[in-house]
Amino acid sequence: MTAPLLSVEDLVVEHRTPGRPLVRAVAGASLHVAAGEVVGLVGESGCGKSTLARAVCGLHRAASGRIRVGGHPVTPLGLRRRDPALTGVQMVFQDPYSSLNPRRRVGAQIADGLRTAGDTTTSPADLLERVGLPRAFAGRYPHEFSGGQRQRIAIARALAARPSLLIGDEPISALDASAQAQVARLMRDLAVESGAGLLFISHDLSVVRLIADRIAVMYLGKIVETGPTAQVWADPKHPYTRALLAAIPSPDGAGVLPAELPGDVPDPADPPAGCRFHPRCPLVMDVCREREPDFGPVACWLHEREPSVPS
């Protein structure tokens, strides 16, 4: 197996706010994405999945750990021109209402991406066509479009830079239900078609299931379980993954209320000792309160002896 396109090793990202305790949003997370692979990163809000994505883009400084894209270490984004090796990382943000510049025509914004890649043959209209929008839209402004259309434009802009790694940070959560699955599928198809890796972050498991080859489940700054999508779905190992899947109501008309996971996500500024999930875990054991399980692919003391699957 070749070296993964993106490798994140023991990444720690801390948020410092004056007068507040230090928050470890990402507390030692490891993740790999291969070229042409779609990895879905799921977890509840506040678990650090967006922070992890932003660190991969260089929008947050890593306190410790390593992030490498195609063998190059990722440096924090500064005022200077980005290292050309890193312009292959492109991000589609959550809110297409604020990620597009309202005062520039969408064609000009897509052209920025083309210029980054040194592409002089493709026109912005070509990219609009690839994301399923009419070519003539290049001359319009973002306010003329719906949320779903804007997100397609943001995807076109990211693709214009010829990314080797595309990151979607909750790219569908601001969209209407009917547009969500469409946009998610579009991102997958375009990324796989161009041979790029896709790190798709979402709290909507049903959509991640549709498009991801592999799922990584994050809880309070740590990846607690990774595995092929079908396997995680059919046989979730970590109690947290089980709780997440059990909470999805199924439209079978049976009137079964979904299982509730008691409690809230603990404050990341003051994580519980031992396993981070132990205060909410239905299968908690003594060892969970004392020692943190720091192994994979399932970080749970119940699965300590699982054979490790190369990721």
Next chain:
Amino acid sequence: MTTALTIEGLRVSIGGHDVLHGVDLTLEAGRVHGLAGESGSGKTMTGLAVLGLLPHGSRVSGRITFGGRNLLEMPVRELNEVRGAKIAMVFQDPATSLHPMLTVERQLTEHMRHHLGVGRKEARERAAGLLAKVRIPGPEEALKRYPHQFSGGMRQRIAIAVALACEPEVLIADEPTTALDVTVQAGILRLLRGLCDELGLAVLLVTHDLGVMSAVADEVSVMKDGRVVETGPRGRVLREPRHPYTRSLLDALPVPPGENSP
């Protein structure tokens, strides 16, 4: 079974465009009526019409009967006695439906004191009781806090408490769990179902999520382009849909977990 509210032939047009083309719905006390459909099908407009909250310049016709009277013909003054008190609403996004600069106590007691005429002290006690009912830990302390100090799920619980403060008979919940994580959603759905059974509330649950619908609704209506295309008991509509549109909605769903075919 007692009928709490009926909507008959509700038509709404905004700026010359017809949004609703004659909607009929019946809400029963102690039952959850789910209203499904894609965005733009008129689900939210139906909910807003009941409370007289439609945008300015909209033209409404038809009949919404509550307590023997037509809400659409009621003078604003009398309508104000009903909405917020007898008919309450929970909105999609608890981050924007609660006032960020008022304490939880103020938001829970203001309309209570207005509608029920209770004193400050009694209102405060009732507010603490409501927070306990929606399972907010430490209700007394929670009253002094502001919305930003709570998580999304807790905020939605507070928004439900606000809606329940004046002991309404009808609760309109417009996508109450769409902005929440699945684990939190499960808790809110259990809460809504429990309140409906315990207080005999008639709930109109507007949602696009057929899974949510299947979990809590007793009756399901499916809307398309401003019309109700199918109404019936939950099990029947979701398992043996009669209208092709309902079938297409169900076919568009990803395979539910537990069935292992890709």
